[in-house]
Amino acid sequence: xxxxxxxxxxxxxxxxxxxxxxxxxxxxxxxxxxxxxxxxxxxxxxxxxxxxxxxxxxxxxxxxxxxxxxxxxxxxxxxxxxxxxxxxxxxxxxxxxxxxxxxxxxxxxxxxxxxxxxxxxxxxxxxxxxxxxxxxxxxxxxxxxxxxxxxxxxxxxxxxxxxxxxxxxxxxxxxxxxxxxxxxxxxxxxxxxxxxxxxxxxxxxxxxxxxxxxxxxxxxxxxx
Amino acid sequence: xxxxxxxxxxxxxxxxxxxxxxxxxxxxxxxxxxxxxxxxxxxxxxxxxxxxxxxxxxxxxxxxxxxxxxxxxxxxxxxxxxxxxxxxxxxxxxxxxxxxxxxxxxxxxxxxxxxxxxxxxxxxxxxxxxxxxxxxxxxx
Numbered sequence: 001x002x003x004x005x006x007x008x009x010x011x012x013x014x015x016x017x018x019x020x021x022x023x024x025x026x027x028x029x030x031x032x033x034x035x036x037x038x039x040x041x042x043x044x045x046x047x048x049x050x051x052x053x054x055x056x057x058x059x060x061x062x063x064x065x066x067x068x069x070x071x072x073x074x075x076x077x078x079x080x081x082x083x084x085x086x087x088x089x090x091x092x093x094x095x096x097x098x099x100x101x102x103x104x105x106x107x108x109x110x111x112x113x114x115x116x117x118x119x120x121x122x123x124x125x126x127x128x129x130x131x132x133x134x135x136x137x138x139x140x141x142x143x144x145x146x147x148x149x150x151x152x153x154x155x156x157x158x159x160x161x162x163x164x165x166x167x168x169x170x171x172x173x174x175x176x177x178x179x180x181x182x183x184x185x186x187x188x189x190x191x192x193x194x195x196x197x198x199x200x201x202x203x204x205x206x207x208x209x210x211x212x213x214x215x216x217x218x219x220x221x222x223x224x
Numbered sequence: 225x226x227x228x229x230x231x232x233x234x235x236x237x238x239x240x241x242x243x244x245x246x247x248x249x250x251x252x253x254x255x256x257x258x259x260x261x262x263x264x265x266x267x268x269x270x271x272x273x274x275x276x277x278x279x280x281x282x283x284x285x286x287x288x289x290x291x292x293x294x295x296x297x298x299x300x301x302x303x304x305x306x307x308x309x310x311x312x313x314x315x316x317x318x319x320x321x322x323x324x325x326x327x328x329x330x331x332x333x334x335x336x337x338x339x340x341x342x343x344x345x346x347x348x349x350x351x352x353x354x355x356x357x358x359x360x361x362x363x364x
Binding site for chain 1 (some may be wrong): 338
């Protein structure tokens with residue numbers, strides 16, 4: 001697998017290191033000359049100097065045969081255009097873009113640059129996971145596929161507590177796929193009983209969370 | 225026509241003034257409030273008194289573009305100093321706001337040519353300079 005990474009900042013440099021350690025062929029592209037020289041001392045021929053938004057720089061790096069292009073510069077416009085060109089001009093099927101400012105995320109989507117990864121969003125998700133303010137944590141959103149996986153705590157006295165999985169009232173387009181109890185997880189059968197205090201993972205069509213949470217809210221309270 | 229111009233540099237401000245003189249409605253966006261001076265320079269009245277609009281906003285901030293009237297624009301000109309900014313906002317104007325005519329300044333001839341093939345009206349000052357220099361240098 002041949003990987004081109006645009007931007008040799010902390011993210012790009014470490015990605016390159018990790019991928020090289022996994023025996024991937026990697027070319028890293030950096031437009032700041034000082035930074036390039038620092039990185040070049042370690043990565044040698046695996047880093048090239050140039051502006052990855054310019055077509056000839058991508059072509060010199062061998063974009064025509066790249067299996068994966070990762071744009072992780074500190075500039076969202078650059079990341080969008082590098083991925084757009086990689087995909088639409090050079091037919092690279094797999095791209096990954098870094099979103100520096102989460103407010104720019106819609107621009108990535110509009111121009112077909114997906115997946116787009118935002119460190120801010122990732123950290124926010126982790127915070128929600130550690131501090132589940134609403135009792136619901138979104139674990140994974142497969143936007144292209146219109147599916148998401150969420151985690152919910154089964155509240156004490158909730159409608160779901162003490163019921164078999166098949167008896168938990170859930171809207172169409174949702175399914176309990178895993179139960180976490182005392183730090184261990186299992187895949188439930190239809191007759192497995194859900195207990196208060198369990199964490200359940202559900203896969204669902206995005207947008208119907210509001211119909212699901214009341215089943216798990218403690219003492220019949222309205223979940224948010 | 226209603227013309228929205230992003231980037232009040234030499235090109236953007238000059239085109240804005242000419243378009244206003246020609247009787248069009250013109251709105252200009254620039255991240256630098258001081259760039260407004262270019263619109264007033266050599267004019268008998270201020271830009272606003274002459275009927276022009278000016279909004280301070282970063283090019284990628286959609287709110288600023290909406291304040292400047294992108295939803296009603298007939299023509300959009302992306303003329304900031306950054307090629308990449310111009311190419312992204314031009315595509316936003318085209319795909320998100322459905323502006324009928326989108327013009328984008330791109331200094332890099334390679335990408336100007338490719339994005340022109342993708343349906344953007346690109347203007348490449350570098351290519352124009354190359355062509356002119358070639359004519360002059362190689363003149364018999």
